[in-house]
Amino acid sequence: MERNLATAADRADYLVELSNIACQVNLGGPAPRSLHRLHLVIQALIRLTGDRNVSVYLVADRSLLGGRREFTDPADARMLRRWVTAGLVEEVPDADERVLEIAGMTGIQVVTGDHYDDFRLEHPWIQGNTWQFLKPEPARGGTVRLVPLDMGHRTGAEISKKMELSALKKQGLLTPARKPLVEVVGRAWRCPEQRCTLYSVHRGGRVMLPRMRQGLPTCELHGAPLLDDGTRPGAAQLKVVVDGQCVARYTLDEGSQTAVGRAPGTADGIALLALLPSALAARVSRRHLVVSVRGGSVVVRDTSTYGSRMRAAGRHGQCGPWEQLPPGANRPFRPGDEVELAPGLVLTRSGRRFPAELAGSWQSEVARRPLPPGAAEATRIMEA
Structure with a gap:
């Protein structure tokens, strides 16, 4: 297998995200981590290309070797350590970012799930x-086949939701059942070092999520x-979109009530006149909508002369049909x-999302999915 490993991306035929492949439990047995899965992928590439010398460049998260005890075969951990030392694996804090950097610059095909x-x-x-992406799938006789992975299109809401999940996971703020630690996410925190403002909700701008270490x-x-x-104060972000292009963003705080329109006439209102061509501005009421933020949720009320329509985002980010907003409701x-x-x-x-919305969203998602092995017991212990 080592003869197929390249020491540089520009010498490789394919790029392999090793962390992703080594942990795919549907390939090559139930072990949490295994380099046998890489062997199966290389064999699949040989069959796909007809080239026994096909070369791959491996990129791995640092945490892959850090979790060496999860390799069922201890020899795998020793082999991986040797590959890292020999430059056969590029070990980085975040393999996803590095893989995409290489793929974007070179156009090389990526093996990943x-x-x-x-x-x-x-x-x-x-x-x-x-x-550009190939996904390994189980095939007959314990082998693996590689199929093109259609990346599809994701809406802004879907991308943001995934980014939120990744941020929580990175900080250790998800339970094994993929539920956020609401008692942590929903609270404001401050560092005992008085000059530290990383977590201050009063300084404005983005507030960092705390990192969980030893349960704290x-x-x-x-x-x-x-x-x-x-309690962490909420904040919701609104976007103004004109002909499909976002032209402005506004942040609303918990407890706020904000008028939106051509010229609402209040200091805390959102005036759209300067953002719109005159023909479009003429069709917007001076005080068209009121957006209120209460208790971690956002509501909108139509106060216009001309009326408004609304459509809701579905489970997969696709919006439903337009419906007329009832005036004053x-x-x-x-x-x-x-x-x-x-x-x-x-x-x-x-x-x-607000912390409360995050919790509700992920709890709903968990209810639709079976828990991974051992997650139910781990969650029970963490919540006890």
Whole structure:
């Protein structure tokens, strides 16, 4: 197998995300981690190309070797360590980012089972890609076959949701059942180091999520356990979209009530006049909508002369049919939902969710999926 490993990406025929392949339990037996799966992939590439000397460049997360005890065969961990030392595996903190960097620059085909949903804003070339990614699948006789992986198109809401999940996972804020630790995510934190503002919800801008270490929320910079600073205030982001292009974004705080229209006439309102061509602005009421944020949820109310339409984001991010908004009635306004003020002018929520919405979203997702082996018991222990 080593003769097929390249020491540089520009010398390889294929790029393999080793962390993803080594952990695919549907390939080559139930072991949590196994290099035998790489052997099966290389054999599949040989059959696909007819070249016994086909070469692959391996990229792996540092955590793959860090979890060496999960290799059923201890020889695999020793072999992987030797490959890293010999330059046959590029070991990086985040293999996904490095794989996409190489693939984007070189056009090399990638063997992986990952759809990279959370990287599509940074790497838009992934959207609709049907040729550059190959997915290993079980085949007869314990072998593996490689099939083209259609990356499809993801909506902004789907991408944001995946990015949120990745952020929580990275910080150790997901249970084995893929549920967020609501008691951590839903709280505000502060570092005991007085000059540290990484977690301060009062400083404005993006607030870091705490990292869980030994069961405690911990400061990323100072390594000290964080202090509970009360309930985390919510924030929702609205986007103004004109003819399919986002022209402005606004952040609404918990407890706010914001008028949106041509010229709402209030200091905290969202005035659209300067963003719109005159013909479109004429079809928007001075005070068209009111968006309210209460208790971690967002509602919208039509207050216009001309009326508004709304459509809700479905489970897979595709919006449903347009429905007329009843005048004066509050309607839930969830991530991905769209409100049309006039033809060509849409107000939508970004995929960023409140802590309460995150919890509800992931709990609903868990209810639709079987838990991985051992997750139920692990979750029971963590929640006890």
